[in-house]
Amino acid sequence: MTIAVKYFARYREALGCDHEEVEGDFATIEALRLCLVQRGGYQVLTEANLMCARNEELCKLDEPLVNGDEVAFFPPVTGG
Template sequence: MRVLYFAWLRQKIGLAEEEVAPPESVRDVASLIDFLAARSPGHAEAFANRAVVRCAVNQDFAGPDAPVHAGDEVAFFPPVTGG
């Protein structure tokens, strides 16, 4: 699974992207976040306030209950505003 990080999430984690192989118990975005938050202090800090983290799975916006699978591309980013 390819995980991408944008903006301040990338800064806190120290990576723009990483390949991960979560356990089979990771079946949705929420459980993926739990798995990622345990990887390092930077990951934990990035996901400390999940209410301000947005996600896309295979380039489609996704909520916490959206399924994830091996081979997916999952991106995490702050809320996007426009003008």
């Protein structure tokens, strides 16, 4: 399966890219995240408050994935 992955805010800065396509068999966003972390250089994705979205809808890491999904990772949003 192919998953389009986008990185926002300081995650984009830390990784030096704003998107990539990842090939693999990922049942959930958590499985995708773990794969990225294991590749090395993705430690920013281990943060406890990591937020994610699947196909532009906020979700949790246990969200299931299917071929062609788009996943976004971003830090918590704060406002005032």
